[in-house]
Amino acid sequence: MRTSQRLAQRGTAESACLVPRRPSCPHVHRHGVWQLQPSLVAVPPAVHGASAKARKPNFATQAISPPAAASADNHEAISGVRGAHWQIHKFGGTCMASADRIRAAAELMVAGVGPDASTCVVVSAMGNHPTSPIKVTDLILNMIKKASRQDAAFLVDLAALQEKHVETAKQLLGQTKELTQFVASLMDDITNLKAMLQAMSIAGMSTEAFSDFVVGHGELWSGRLFALCCRQLGADVAFMDTRDVLVVTPTSDGASVDLDEQLSNRRMDDWFNANGPCKLVVATGFIARSREGTATTLKRNGSDFSATIMGALLRSRHITIWTDVDGVYSADPRKVPEAVCLPSMTYHEAWELSYFGANVLHPRTTLPAMKYHIPITIRNFFNQGAPGTRISDFASDMEVYQGKATIKGFATIDNVTLINVEGTGMVGVPGIASRIFSSVRDAGINVIMISQASSEQSICFAVKGGDGDAARQVLSDRFADSIAAGRVSAIQVIPHCCVLAAVGQGMVARKGVAATMMGALAKANVNIKAIAQGSSEYNITVLIDQVDSERALRAVHSRFYLSDVPIGVGIVGPGLIGGTLITQLREQRQQLKKEFGIDLRLLAVASSNKMLLRETGVDLDNWKQELEEKSVPCDLDKLGNFLATHYIPNRVIVDCTASDAPASKYINWMKEGIHVVTPNKKLGSGSLDQYQAVRRMQREGYIHFFYEGTVGAGLPVMGTLKHLLETGDKIIKIEGILSGTLSYIFNTFGDGRPFSEVVLDAKSKGYTEPDPRDDLNGTDVARKVCILARECGLMLEMDSIPVESLVPEPLRAVASSAEYMARLPDFDGEMDAKLREAESSGECLRYVGVVDAQTGRGSVELRRYPKSHPFAQLQGSDNIISFTTSRYFKQPLIVRGPGAGADVTAAGVFSDLLRLAAYLGAPS
Ligand code: ADP
Ligand code: ASP
Numbered sequence: 033m034r035t036s037q038r039l040a041q042r043g044t045a046e047s048a049c050l051v052p053r054r055p056s057c058p059h060v061h062r063h064g065v066w067q068l069q070p071s072l073v074a075v076p077p078a079v080h081g082a083s084a085k086a087r088k089p090n091f092a093t094q095a096i097s098p099p100a101a102a103s104a105d106n107h108e109a110i111s112g113v114r115g116a117h118w119q120i121h122k123f124g125g126t127c128m129a130s131a132d133r134i135r136a137a138a139e140l141m142v143a144g145v146g147p148d149a150s151t152c153v154v155v156s157a158m159g160n161h162p163t164s165p166i167k168v169t170d171l172i173l174n175m176i177k178k179a180s181r182q183d184a185a186f187l188v189d190l191a192a193l194q195e196k197h198v199e200t201a202k203q204l205l206g207q208t209k210e211l212t213q214f215v216a217s218l219m220d221d222i223t224n225l226k227a228m229l230q231a232m233s234i235a236g237m238s239t240e241a242f243s244d245f246v247v248g249h250g251e252l253w254s255g256r257l258f259a260l261c262c263r264q265l266g267a268d269v270a271f272m273d274t275r276d277v278l279v280v281t282p283t284s285d286g287a288s289v290d291l292d293e294q295l296s297n298r299r300m301d302d303w304f305n306a307n308g309p310c311k312l313v314v315a316t317g318f319i320a321r322s323r324e325g326t327a328t329t330l331k332r333n334g335s336d337f338s339a340t341i342m343g344a345l346l347r348s349r350h351i352t353i354w355t356d357v358d359g360v361y362s363a364d365p366r367k368v369p370e371a372v373c374l375p376s377m378t379y380h381e382a383w384e385l386s387y388f389g390a391n392v393l394h395p396r397t398t399l400p401a402m403k404y405h406i407p408i409t410i411r412n413f414f415n416q417g418a419p420g421t422r423i424s425d426f427a428s429d430m431e432v433y434q435g436k437a438t439i440k441g442f443a444t445i446d447n448v449t450l451i452n453v454e455g456t457g458m459v460g461v462p463g464i465a466s467r468i469f470s471s472v473r474d475a476g477i478n479v480i481m482i483s484q485a486s487s488e489q490s491i492c493f494a495v496k497g498g499d500g501d502a503a504r505q506v507l508s509d510r511f512a513d514s515i516a517a518g519r520v521s522a523i524q525v526i527p528h529c530c531v532l533a534a535v536g537q538g539m540v541a542r543k544g545v546a547a548t549m550m551g552a553l554a555k556a557n558v559n560i561k562a563i564a565q566g567s568s569e570y571n572i573t574v575l576i577d578q579v580d581s582e583r584a585l586r587a588v589h590s591r592f593y594l595s596d597v598p599i600g601v602g603i604v605g606p607g608l609i610g611g612t613l614i615t616q617l618r619e620q621r622q623q624l625k626k627e628f629g630i631d632l633r634l635l636a637v638a639s640s641n642k643m644l645l646r647e648t649g650v651d652l653d654n655w656k657q658e659l660e661e662k663s664v665p666c667d668l669d670k671l672g673n674f675l676a677t678h679y680i681p682n683r684v685i686v687d688c689t690a691s692d693a694p695a696s697k698y699i700n701w702m703k704e705g706i707h708v709v710t711p712n713k714k715l716g717s718g719s720l721d722q723y724q725a726v727r728r729m730q731r732e733g734y735i736h737f738f739y740e741g742t743v744g745a746g747l748p749v750m751g752t753l754k755h756l757l758e759t760g761d762k763i764i765k766i767e768g769i770l771s772g773t774l775s776y777i778f779n780t781f782g783d784g785r786p787f788s789e790v791v792l793d794a795k796s797k798g799y800t801e802p803d804p805r806d807d808l809n810g811t812d813v814a815r816k817v818c819i820l821a822r823e824c825g826l827m828l829e830m831d832s833i834p835v836e837s838l839v840p841e842p843l844r845a846v847a848s849s850a851e852y853m854a855r856l857p858d859f860d861g862e863m864d865a866k867l868r869e870a871e872s873s874g875e876c877l878r879y880v881g882v883v884d885a886q887t888g889r890g891s892v893e894l895r896r897y898p899k900s901h902p903f904a905q906l907q908g909s910d911n912i913i914s915f916t917t918s919r920y921f922k923q924p925l926i927v928r929g930p931g932a933g934a935d936v937t938a939a940g941v942f943s944d945l946l947r948l949a950a951y952l953g954a955p956s
């Protein structure tokens with residue numbers, strides 16, 4: 033039976049409005065010229081007034097009759113219609129979102145038709161557009177929901193749908209007969225849909241068949257618009273309502289559909305018998321029919337699947353899927369801005385990636401193309417110069433990616449629930465897994481991933497978020513006996529999880545891919561709840577907390593994909609040290625990126641009262657001005673929050689202050705996955721509890737806390753100590769001149785000038801704090817001793833470190849620094865005596881910090897050293913630290929050099945940043 037005849041008999045509004053016009057030979061259906069058949073379409077009195085005599089919708093079951101037209105004599109000829117002269121082009125919702133876009137797509141298609149080239153265009157429903165935010169399929173589904181919960185607002189949605197399509201048609205078709213025809217058929221549909229929605233509203237429910245019938249109208253309308261536009265452009269075009277051709281059956285879990293290829297092929301023959309061997313066919317995406325004849329869909333995003341099905345049925349040469357991105361990216365570009373567009377991938381890779389949530393493709397899209405080896409190219413309609421991603425049997429770029437990214441792409445399935453069935457009674461009992469999964473299957477629940485511990489004590493699997501309770505219920509019922517007998521101890525339901533999948537054929541037989549992925553997640557402070565790797569080794573999936581979803585995605589992506597390790601930096605305290613660090617960052621940034629693959633981006637700067645937060649990075653040449661003009665009041669919690677939620681997976685706060693306030697935030701920042709680098713001594717010498725909490729966090733959470741700048745500025749003091757300890761050396765004693773100021777004073781004292789004059793000299797050279805007592809009271813040295821001691825495992829508090837203050841007792845309470853300086857000469861005698869005593873024994877005075885690991889004590893004191901001792905050789909304001917250890921016993925290991933000043937301190941901080949980058953995966 034021909035389409036036109038069927039239409040006339042059924043009188044449906046749902047089907048083709050393009051029918052054969054003029055039989056030119058006896059084989060009408062094969063050689064006719066095709067155009068709109070106005071006589072079939074009732075024209076309403078006005079665009080907005082629905083036709084009173086709208087035809088009845090045919091949503092009910094309509095059994096598919098045997099393919100009468102595919103008789104033996106014409107089947108061969110019809111088969112000849114198929115072949116490599118066909119090209120399939122599918123236009124996604126965004127490409128169909130406005131009259132201009134539809135016209136541009138139609139022009140592209142019409143231009144492509146030639147003597148040896150036939151085109152089948154598959155269209156989605158209209159998507160959203162700046163001038164019309166409606167996504168047609170979303171709106172229809174919402175409208176159905178409203179009707180079935182008796183919310184009369186469904187009428188508003190229906191009116192919006194009508195308006196969007198009428199407006200588009202007017203702009204696209206102008207005041208032509210095609211417009212009249214389109215609007216007439218649209219109004220028929222609207223009238224019918226209104227009646228159906230009202231019925232749903234009265235019944236307070238909707239069935240899947242009703243809903244599938246209604247939702248398919250988006251594609252029917254966009255398809256008709258497209259076909260009419262092609263016709264206006266002068267093309268011979270036929271419109272195919274794919275419900276007349278595609279026959280599908282639901283998959284066992286009901287989550288998708290399978291093509292009934294045989295039946296669909298026969299229906300395709302029927303269609304060509306009825307419509308002839310057209311060169312340009314515009315087909316609806318998304319919709320099909322069941323074997324029983326009910327209107328159905330290929331599920332959300334199903335138009336991609338429609339396109340490859342059409343490709344397979346027509347044995348086409350190629351399938352192009354036009355969308356709004358340059359191709360398939362290594363991760364969803366909305367979530368991972370650094371994602372890269374893949375030049376090519378295999379069918380398997382595309383399948384796995386779409387299954388695991390990359391909604392650039394419907395999950396089953398590749399299957400029909402794979403069967404007939406038809407390449408698919410994903411291309412950007414809005415950037416037609418881009419070559420797109422080619423999906424085929426082979427990925428030509430295998431070699432390119434092998435070294436770099438054995439993993440092609442990453443995707444997440446958000447909002448899943450983890451079900452964990454646990455019990456000692458499950459060990460070695462055959463059939464447990466099968467009972468679990470048959471129970472959930474019987475409940476119609478789709479299982480996304482499965483993981484079983486090899487001890488067999490637990491089996492866990494993930495289901496869609498909304499299915500968690502139903503899964504628990506069905507398992508509790510089915511395992512009631514085992515639970516009562518204690519063989520199954522728990523059925524845990526853990527909501528708010530997310531599946532993160534890594535996909536790539538290059539993983540096959542490559543070692544260490546899983547380890548690298550887990551390492552990257554650990555470094556990003558992401559907790560893994562379950563792991564599964566398919567035996568095909570095309571994918572590794574992990575189950576994580578939903579809140580970690582985007583951060584995890586970025587972390588694994590950057591680990592495998594980016595040659596650069598990106599680190600987002602926040603600097604607190606842009607004073608002398610912080611400001612110098614920014615200058616150093618500016619000078620080194622390009623070179624670090626180019627030579628070492630480290631991409632340091634300054635995202636935030638905070639002073640004591642204001643802060644500058646920049647999502648895309650602070651301008652390093654202009655940061656002072658930006659901080660002045662564009663800052664917000666400083667709030668260290670907000671600063672942490674900003675960095676914690678930033679898309680760059682690695683974030684660090686550099687505390688360049690000497691205050692308690694930032695130090696008290698370290699633990700919270702670290703909990704949020706932010707690393708901390710600092711020359712600030714407050715945490716290391718502050719409350720032991722707080723210090724230990726930070727160190728614990730550092731050990732357990734893979735979050736780093738580096739503080740080289742706290743002792744000896746840029747000198748490698750902490751690094752050396754860590755290295756000695758990590759390699760198993762035993763520290764016996766650390767002794768050092770740890771203050772640049774006191775180093776200068778005692779290196780100079782002995783030149784004949786009294787002590788007070790030397791202090792004045794140091795002050796005038798800017799070597800001291802504004803009040804020199806802050807140096808001479810020894811507290812700063814004591815802080816360094818405390819830090820060194822704690823590093824050696826001696827958990828000292830500041831008040832347990834005896835400090836010999838060089839501020840004479842009577843001057844400690846003196847209010848001003850000026851008065852202190854004025855009265856200091858009164859005490860020169862005491863110091864002079866000490867110096868003379870030392871010199872009489874051939875020794876000199878040095879103010880040192882000491883950690884005695886054998887007695888477990890630290891101290892700060894004025895000691896005497898022989899003139900031959902390395903401490904006696906010191907010049908200027910240099911620091912010197914000597915480590916006496918079991919290995920460096922006879923000769924201590926000595927670190928010596930400038931130990932104060934903004935330049936060297938900032939350099940120490942900088943080297944910590946680079947160490948962090950190395951820990952995070954930068955090449956060494
Ligand atoms: P269409 O309407 O053209 O079918 P979709 O919105 O269904 O478009 O699919 C395209 C979108 O898929 C892109 O805009 C992108 O945000 C999203 N997407 C998710 N994962 C990926 C990925 N790995 N590569 C490319 N796009 C992706
Ligand atoms: N319009 C349908 C949807 O939005 C099918 C598609 O566009 O692929 O799900």
Ligand code: MG
Pocket residue numbers: 124333336391392393394
């Ligand atoms: Mg899509």
